[in-house]
Amino acid sequence: MYDVLIIGSGPAGLSAAVYAKRSNLNIIVAEKDYMGTGQIAGSVRVDNYLGCPGISGLELGDRFRLHAEEMRVPFYNGNVCSIKDAGFSWRTCFSEGECIESRTVIYAAGTKPRLLNVEGEKKFFGRGVGTCVVCDGPLYKGRTAAVIGGGDTALDSALYLADLCSKVYLIHWRQDFRGNRAILGMLDKKPNVEILRNLAVRRICGGDRVEALELSNGRRLEIDVVFETVGADPRTELLKDTVLLDPAGYVLAGEDGVTSAEGFFVAGDVRKKRLRQVATAVADGANAAMSAMEYLRRFT
Ligand code: NAP
Numbered sequence: 001m002y003d004v005l006i007i008g009s010g011p012a013g014l015s016a017a018v019y020a021k022r023s024n025l026n027i028i029v030a031e032k033d034y035m036g037t038g039q040i041a042g043s044v045r046v047d048n049y050l051g052c053p054g055i056s057g058l059e060l061g062d063r064f065r066l067h068a069e070e071m072r073v074p075f076y077n078g079n080v081c082s083i084k085d086a087g088f089s090w091r092t093c094f095s096e097g098e099c100i101e102s103r104t105v106i107y108a109a110g111t112k113p114r115l116l117n118v119e120g121e122k123k124f125f126g127r128g129v130g131t132c133v134v135c136d137g138p139l140y141k142g143r144t145a146a147v148i149g150g151g152d153t154a155l156d157s158a159l160y161l162a163d164l165c166s167k168v169y170l171i172h173w174r175q176d177f178r179g180n181r182a183i184l185g186m187l188d189k190k191p192n193v194e195i196l197r198n199l200a201v202r203r204i205c206g207g208d209r210v211e212a213l214e215l216s217n218g219r220r221l222e223i224d225v226v227f228e229t230v231g232a233d234p235r236t237e238l239l240k241d242t243v244l245l246d247p248a249g250y251v252l253a254g255e256d257g258v259t260s261a262e263g264f265f266v267a268g269d270v271r272k273k274r275l276r277q278v279a280t281a282v283a284d285g286a287n288a289a290m291s292a293m294e295y296l297r298r299f300t
Contacts, residue, residue, distance in 0.1 A: 001101045002026050004292050005092055007080055008108035010038020011278050012268025014064045015285025016106045016292075017073045023293050028100065029068070030076045030092070037061025038110055039232070039269070040278055042132040043153075044160040049278045058134065060278065076100065080109075083238055088299065090263065103299075104292040107239070107251070107259075108267040108285065111232035111276075116148065120204030121228075128210025128225045133157035136225070142166050143224035146213055148201055154229040155179035155187065161227075162190045169193075169221055171213075173200045201226070234270045246272045257288030265291050 004020050006013045009031035020027045035041060043057025052060055078094035083105065093099040113131035115121060121129055130136040133147070137160060145165045147158045150172035156179075158170040170187060175197050177184050187193050196215070203214040204226060213221045234249045244252045244260040250272035257265040267284035269276045 001089065001103060002028050003102065003296055004104050004106055005030060005090065005100050005102035006106045006108060008038065008110055008268065009034065009075065010108060010110050010268060010281065011040055011064055012281040012285040013108035014068045015282040016108060016267050016289040017068050018071055019286045019289035020292065021071045021073055025293060028074050028076050030078055030080060030100065032079045034077070037064050042134050044134055044156045046278060080238060083242060085261065104263045104265065104295060106265045106267055106288045106292055107270065109235040110269045111234050114231045114233055116201055116228050116230060118201050118203060120206070124204055124206055124210045127208065128206065129204060129228065130225065131228050133160050133227050137161055137164055140165055140225045144222065146171055146221060146223045146226040147229055148226065149229040150174060150177040150179060151231060152179040155183040157227055157229050158187055158193060159183055162187065162193050167192050169196060169223065171196045171199055171201065174198065236270060255284070255287055256291045257284060258291050263295055
């Protein structure tokens with residue numbers, strides 16, 4: 001029986017792991033298909049994590065991972081399919097068939113990219129439709145790309161592609177962008193970037209691969225790739241009967257990570273909070289580990 005099972009190996013999960021390990025707890029981190037440390041791996045450039053200006057998300061994630069590995073944090077690779085309260089302990093089972101028993105759980109599974117749900121999206125996913133510019137952008141050097149969305153991810157993605165592609169369309173369904181104004185200003189100055197406001201994507205068209213986008217005003221844009229960067233939804237489908245969630249599906253918990261279920265803690269983007277950044281995820285992980293430690297102390 002582990003003291004703590006940490007679900008998720010992004011910045012929140014690894015921060016929790018480092019804190020819990022330093023407190024001498026018997027821990028394990030469960031992760032699904034490690035492809036860089038969580039969502040941060042898809043960030044082109046992180047400029048707001050203290051001490052690491054301009055670092056790529058992938059490199060920052062690698063440093064987090066190395067830190068945890070150097071502390072001998074054990075990892076388990078599997079896809080969680082159920083989490084059950086077993087009375088002063090938790091039983092977490094994986095699609096691969098194994099189950100892990102732990103006295104506490106720190107849930108740090110983050111969010112998953114939201115999709116547009118338009119015609120052609122499913123058909124062309126991975127063949128000209130994607131959500132991660134850092135992952136797939138380099139395949140489209142010298143080609144024409146479209147980026148959908150008005151947040152920081154959309155703006156960062158468009159800026160990254162502007163230096164790679166011959167033409168970039170940034171398409172937002174409103175007039176005003178919620179992303180960083182300075183980045184928007186940089187995009188405005190790029191001759192190969194065209195910003196289209198108040199327009200939605202109606203359809204993604206093509207043969208074997210994406211060839212064009214049809215917009216809500218009827219305009220057809222010839223493109224080679226479209227990146228859907230329209231936010232994210234929490235990975236909490238499995239928690240509906242376990243802890244209280246807000247209407248959008250985020251876990252209700254304060255910064256201590258204490259949820260409505262005894263011994264079940266939460267950290268990172270999956271928690272209801274104001275600011276979802278690497279810095280707040282790392283802080284959440286530390287807090288949740290401390291809460292788990294205090295909880296365990298009460299019963300030993
Ligand atoms: P976000 O801030 O939620 O922005 C999503 C954007 O997509 C919004 O502009 C939204 O429109 C639009 N949108 C949502 N659904 C849509 C749909 N069906 N069709 C068209 N547009 C749609 O998500 P994000 O940009 O991924 O950022 C998530 C968090 O990470 C934010 O807190 C952000 O600051 C942070 N982040 C920070 C950095 C950085 O600091 N460098 C980089 C990336 C992300 P509305 O504006 O109308 O809602």
